[in-house]
Amino acid sequence: MNKKSSTKDLGLSSNERLYxxxxxxxxxxxxxxxKPKGLKIYTFHAGFKNKLDDLLLIIFDNxxxxxxxxxxxxxxxxxxxxxxQHSRKSLRAIVVNSGNxxxxxxxxxxxxxxxxxxxxxxxxxxxxxxxLVSSTGVIGEIFDPKIIIRQLAKIENKLQxxxxxxxxxxxTTDTYPKISVMNVTINKTSFKIYGIAKGSGMIHPNMxxxxxxxxxxxxLPKNILNKLLNSSLDKTFNSISTDGDMSTxxxxxxxxxxxxxxxxxxxxxxxxxxxxxxxLMRDLSLKIVRDGEGISxxxxxxxxxxxxxxxxxxVGFSIINSPLVKTAISGQDANWGRVIAAIGKSEEKINQNKxxxxxxxxxxxxxxxxxxNINYNKVNKYMKNKTIEISxxxxxxxxSHTVYGNDLTNEYIRINAYYRS
Amino acid sequence: MNKKSSTKDLGLSSNERLYxxxxxxxxxxxxxxxKPKGLKIYTFHAGFKNKLDDLLLIIFDNxxxxxxxxxxxxxxxxxxxxxxQHSRKSLRAIVVNSGNxxxxxxxxxxxxxxxxxxxxxxxxxxxxxxxLVSSTGVIGEIFDPKIIIRQLAKIENKLQxxxxxxxxxxxTTDTYPKISVMNVTINKTSFKIYGIAKGSGMIHPNMxxxxxxxxxxxxLPKNILNKLLNSSLDKTFNSISTDGDMSTxxxxxxxxxxxxxxxxxxxxxxxxxxxxxxxLMRDLSLKIVRDGEGISxxxxxxxxxxxxxxxxxxVGFSIINSPLVKTAISGQDANWGRVIAAIGKSEEKINQNKxxxxxxxxxxxxxxxxxxNINYNKVNKYMKNKTIEISxxxxxxxxSHTVYGNDLTNEYIRINAYYRS
Numbered sequence: 001m002n003k004k005s006s007t008k009d010l011g012l013s014s015n016e017r018l019y020x021x022x023x024x025x026x027x028x029x030x031x032x033x034x035k036p037k038g039l040k041i042y043t044f045h046a047g048f049k050n051k052l053d054d055l056l057l058i059i060f061d062n063x064x065x066x067x068x069x070x071x072x073x074x075x076x077x078x079x080x081x082x083x084x085q086h087s088r089k090s091l092r093a094i095v096v097n098s099g100n101x102x103x104x105x106x107x108x109x110x111x112x113x114x115x116x117x118x119x120x121x122x123x124x125x126x127x128x129x130x131x132l133v134s135s136t137g138v139i140g141e142i143f144d145p146k147i148i149i150r151q152l153a154k155i156e157n158k159l160q161x162x163x164x165x166x167x168x169x170x171x172t173t174d175t176y177p178k179i180s181v182m183n184v185t186i187n188k189t190s191f192k193i194y195g196i197a198k199g200s201g202m203i204h205p206n207m208x209x210x211x212x213x214x215x216x217x218x219x220l221p222k223n224i225l226n227k228l229l230n231s232s233l234d235k236t237f238n239s240i241s242t243d244g245d246m247s248t249x250x251x252x253x254x255x256x257x258x259x260x261x262x263x264x265x266x267x268x269x270x271x272x273x274x275x276x277x278x279x280l281m282r283d284l285s286l287k288i289v290r291d292g293e294g295i296s297x298x299x300x301x302x303x304x305x306x307x308x309x310x311x312x313x314x315v316g317f318s319i320i321n322s323p324l325v326k327t328a329i330s331g332q333d334a335n336w337g338r339v340i341a342a343i344g345k346s347e348e349k350i351n352q353n354k355x356x357x358x359x360x361x362x363x364x365x366x367x368x369x370x371x372x373n374i375n376y377n378k379v380n381k382y383m384k385n386k387t388i389e390i391s392x393x394x395x396x397x398x399x400s401h402t403v404y405g406n407d408l409t410n411e412y413i414r415i416n417a418y419y420r421s
Numbered sequence: 422m423n424k425k426s427s428t429k430d431l432g433l434s435s436n437e438r439l440y441x442x443x444x445x446x447x448x449x450x451x452x453x454x455x456k457p458k459g460l461k462i463y464t465f466h467a468g469f470k471n472k473l474d475d476l477l478l479i480i481f482d483n484x485x486x487x488x489x490x491x492x493x494x495x496x497x498x499x500x501x502x503x504x505x506q507h508s509r510k511s512l513r514a515i516v517v518n519s520g521n522x523x524x525x526x527x528x529x530x531x532x533x534x535x536x537x538x539x540x541x542x543x544x545x546x547x548x549x550x551x552x553l554v555s556s557t558g559v560i561g562e563i564f565d566p567k568i569i570i571r572q573l574a575k576i577e578n579k580l581q582x583x584x585x586x587x588x589x590x591x592x593t594t595d596t597y598p599k600i601s602v603m604n605v606t607i608n609k610t611s612f613k614i615y616g617i618a619k620g621s622g623m624i625h626p627n628m629x630x631x632x633x634x635x636x637x638x639x640x641l642p643k644n645i646l647n648k649l650l651n652s653s654l655d656k657t658f659n660s661i662s663t664d665g666d667m668s669t670x671x672x673x674x675x676x677x678x679x680x681x682x683x684x685x686x687x688x689x690x691x692x693x694x695x696x697x698x699x700x701l702m703r704d705l706s707l708k709i710v711r712d713g714e715g716i717s718x719x720x721x722x723x724x725x726x727x728x729x730x731x732x733x734x735x736v737g738f739s740i741i742n743s744p745l746v747k748t749a750i751s752g753q754d755a756n757w758g759r760v761i762a763a764i765g766k767s768e769e770k771i772n773q774n775k776x777x778x779x780x781x782x783x784x785x786x787x788x789x790x791x792x793x794n795i796n797y798n799k800v801n802k803y804m805k806n807k808t809i810e811i812s813x814x815x816x817x818x819x820x821s822h823t824v825y826g827n828d829l830t831n832e833y834i835r836i837n838a839y840y841r842s
Contacts, residue, residue, distance in 0.1 A: 071765075072768060073762070073765035073766055073768070074764070074765050074767065074768050074769055074770060074771055074773075075761050075762065075764055075765030075771075075773050076765070101758075103758065103761070103762075104758060104761045104773060104786065104789065104790060104791075105789075105790045105791075106774060106788060106789030106790035107789070108790060109790070138758060139758025139759065139761055139762060140757060140758040140761065140786065140790065140791050141758075141791065142790065142791065323744075323829075323833070323837070324837055327833070327834055327837035327838045328837065328838070330834070330838045331837070331838030333838075336561060337522075337524065337525060337559060337560025337561040337562075338560065340496050340524070340525045340560055340561065341494070341496065341524075341560060343495070343496055344492075344494030344495050344496030344497070345494055346495065347493060347494070347495055348495055349495060350495055350496075352495075352496050352525060353527060365525065365561065367527060368525065368526075368527030368528070369525060369526045369527035369529060369530070369561065369563065370525075370526075370561050370562065370563065408744075408834060409834060409838075410831045410834050410835075412744070412748070412834075413748055413751070413829060413830060413831050413833075413834060414831075416744065416745055416748035416749065416752070417748045417749070417751045417752030417754070417830075
């Protein structure tokens with residue numbers, strides 16, 4: 001609304017500066033680059049951002065089966081509304097732009113999508129409903145579909161890029177691209193699963209958070225993809241939170257992009273595939289938290305021995321979203337009292353005299369009050385770690401759940417007070 | 422847990438430094454001081470804080486009727502557990518210490534209270550259950566009741582203080598004392614209502630937030646006090662939030678400390694008393710938000726034309742607790758897109774094409790997308806104000822509610838990363 005975020009530069013100049021300036025200290029030191037089989041990747045500079053690539057196009061060689069979940073927000077973006085309007089059995093292409101979320105743009109937002117999807121579907125000879133679209137960036141600003149169409153027109157003469165460039169093109173306040181690749185062998189058949197994701201702020205689970213695309217180099221039917229996606233979602237993308245703010249644009253899609261078939265009627269085979277995908281989804285979702293806006297420390301909260309998974313998750317998110325817990329961790333203070341307060345605000349019925357709280361392996365609180373033999377030297381040393389693990393034992397039952405988040409720092413304020421998203 | 426917050430100084434040295442350094446720019450310029458009739462006020466330096474007074478004792482001349490609400494947390498502090506254990510018809514004294522919350526201190530916490538209340542009740546010749554106790558400060562640290570008893574022993578030779586000193590003695594990260602006084606005349610009878618409160622962080626409504634004590638200089642029966650308290654609570658103390666973190670210690674008490682009687686069977690009289698008290702409670706609760714940790718701007722969110730009060734409150738708190746909205750306001754950015762995202766995460770069923778959003782009197786969003794004729798100069802100028810009013814019109818019904826909070830700044834991080842509460 002002010003100068004630094006006018007519609008002209010679509011608010012992304014400061015992002016680009018941020019990208020160059022303040023990098024998460026969890027950024028991977030090395031990247032391998034990959035080019036999955038069965039698809040072509042193109043990235044473009046459309047002009048949503050000042051200089052960086054901001055448009056990703058993926059074209060599958062043949063129509064592929066897929067499974068997809070969207071944000072549970074009651075204010076979905078135009079790409080999500082459009083996606084839900086178009087039922088489809090298979091996909092031929094994915095178009096993602098970063099720098100403008102096309103959210104709360106009304107009927108115009110839908111019209112914009114229709115225009116560039118219409119152009120693309122004619123160009124690559126597929127049905128309109130065979131295109132998956134996503135947008136991420138500032139909310140509420142209308143843009144001209146021509147800036148996308150102008151790029152899509154160029155594909156004949158454009159060199160293909162790879163996963164690293166794809167992951168980079170969909171970033172907003174992310175400080176590094178997020179890629180996970182897994183090698184799997186089932187019954188002597190080897191194949192790969194590839195995933196890319198973006199997300200750094202406005203991260204609160206309610207589906208898969210933010211944008212994530214996962215490609216399995218196998219030929220799988222849609223019902224299996226649905227089953228696989230749902231079985232891993234809750235413990236991965238739905239268990240992370242950076243700021244408790246759910247996005248309008250979250251999309252997670254799983255594609256069967258290969259031709260190899262595997263006998264999944266053999267239970268062991270299915271389980272191996274499921275476990276491998278689950279590991280990749282966990283890795284990819286953690287890459288997002290590790291790039292949480294302004295992060296200095298990753299926080300892992302285990303809520304153990306609970307009455308139900310629901311209770312465990314509720315208490316876990318109450319802790320991981322508490323600004324007071326988050327600031328204590330950033331200040332390297334093992335402030336278990338704020339953890340107690342956060343448990344209390346969940347309003348779950350819990351006997352506080354039975355709770356145990358550990359920071360790492362250090363017991364801090366037991367039988368309703370402070371543990372008598374705390375080794376403060378050890379605890380202070382532990383709090384200097386980059387990853388802090390808090391374990392809370394409620395003793396209300398036998399269920400457990402783990403959630404992930406990050407600390408709250410001055411850097412979060414700087415990014416969000418001066419960057420427009 | 423680290424040096425700066427050892428048990429020795431009970432973590433309050435940094436608070437005292439904070440108190441001197443970073444004062445909310447909403448701090449009242451002048452204070453009048455008051456000494457309500459029918460009660461004696463004493464303040465002491467017990468040693469919870471380094472230098473400042475940290476213990477308040479109020480003794481009523483005669484037993485008084487009262488009404489009291491506590492935090493809804495499932496992890497209540499020892500004073501709240503103790504208070505709920507002791508049913509009582511009237512009160513003779515209030516004891517409040519700041520610097521240690523006596524929370525999550527198990528059976529020892531209860532024993533501590535029993536010891537100092539036992540001492541006091543013998544000293545002033547009342548029943549133990551006629552004493553109301555509160556504690557505020559760091560959670561989980563046991564203290565020796567003697568440091569309170571040593572002070573209570575001195576009252577014969579101690580000079581009485583007034584409301585200003587009382588409000589000051591109960592502060593923790595507060596940067597100024599909170600007092601409200603109201604003159605009321607009903608049927609030619611004039612009387613005063615006095616209130617003091619403390620609270621700055623860990624502020625999220627679920628009862629009256631934090632500590633607040635209100636004295637009505639009238640003789641009122643308990644059932645009227647209960648009725649008065651409940652009728653004003655929801656629109657005042659239960660409509661503010663600084664950080665979404667509910668405290669373990671919140672207590673709000675209303676006392677009938679006078680001797681004057683008023684005919685409250687006359688409906689008009691009751692309504693006038695109710696309105697006056699409600700105004701005082703609103704003023705006192707706003708004084709707390711205006712001293713919200715790290716505040717630079719007060720945020721008022723009106724959620725209008727809703728299906729129900731419940732929906733209006735849910736959406737209001739979703740906006741006022743959104744870190745992304747709060748940082749945008751601190752960055753003077755009228756980022757209505759983040760307001761939309763915050764409405765969405767409430768998961769309320771709302772047609773986004775009917776929502777209107779105003780910042781002050783400036784319409785920013787209408788019919789599902791950005792308003793065409795925004796006067797950006799006017800909006801940018803408005804965002805420089807100390808108080809920002811956001812009005813959201815949902816058009817799902819006829820109910821409305823207003824909630825209050827403050828922006829999120831570097832100062833909040835500084836206070837909570839380096840102060841132990």
